[in-house]
Amino acid sequence: MATSSARFIVHGAAAASKPAPYPPGSHPRASISLPSAANASSIWGSKSIKLQRIATFSPAIKASAAPVIAMAGDTPSRGISGKCFVVRDNIDTDQIIPAEYLTLVPSKPDEYEKLGSYAMAGLPPHYGQFMEPGKSKTKYSIIIAGSNFGCGSSREHAPVALGASGIQVVVAESYARIFFRNSVATGEMYPVECEARICDEFHNGDDVTVDMERDVVVNHSTGKEYALKPLGDAAPVIEAGGIFAYARQTGMIPSAA
Template structure:
């Protein structure tokens, strides 16, 4: 995994819950069948109310109808992203759809841990609300080593909270892969 993530922003509001990230009706697909796994990408963020999807305009789907992959690689959100149930499928669905990172004001703790433990997406936190200064479709660049996000449309850079070991864990593919890589657990 590169230390630069560049791509289009998808902006959401506050309190985006796990049922909005991947509605319960779509939890029936196999996690090991490649054809069914694609459906998690297809339905990622499909439960977000239309007026909240793709702010500030609203009514912009995260995944275009008839596809399995999003054009948006960086999600920007308000506080309490991933609240609701402890659904591990939520960060998995975002990863399958092509999301590489989320930049939110805060996270539900279990969602944050699921992002990291499964090695799905990088969950950055920001002390500065970005949902009013970044809009859906803006080209962003996250510099993981500098802990910054730059809006390439406006050339404004914002500082993000440091990740600590989170990037290394996500890059390794999750907590168990990281533990094996760092010789923190017995090899099998």
């Protein structure tokens, strides 16, 4: 874990040179408390630890929008279940959130919610309706995608818009590097890679579970499951609410007063 910690410090220092999409301590989603850096490596592999996200934003934004990583019964303790929305290759950031909406400020709860209402507004019509008219939250929890998801500009608004819309995880064949990094840095959603090209086998509205305990994605509509690539050291950063929250919680940088 020492190697990964050093890498995150470098990322955090680089990110500090430009404004974050929201001020430190005002992440509009939710955050959790993590153990010390020495114990961080045990978090992801433990089946017994249940982590609770604590809402730190306006009650107008529902805490249920945050990823569900602790569930009871037969559901995996590190699993996200819901209906999926399916896209294919080379979905760029202008399709995820068109440039005309980048004036919205995610640190303001009403504008964060509005940003989510415009998520995927640039998609071609043949993909279907991601957001119902007049809604600010999508009925989908999971996006299934092909290769090079999040290509194009480096706008951090792209993963923020998806998180604000209610998307908890994207399962793609591959990601544009900067989009993947922005997803981890903002803590808005999980960018998970799949070993197989599942976007050709899933359909909009399929009931899906992304099991990050066993590293599989299950399509309950077909009964099939597919192997995922582990998120590894990126997982605790996302669970913490982003790179700055993770750095504070593990003592890499001083906690906000």
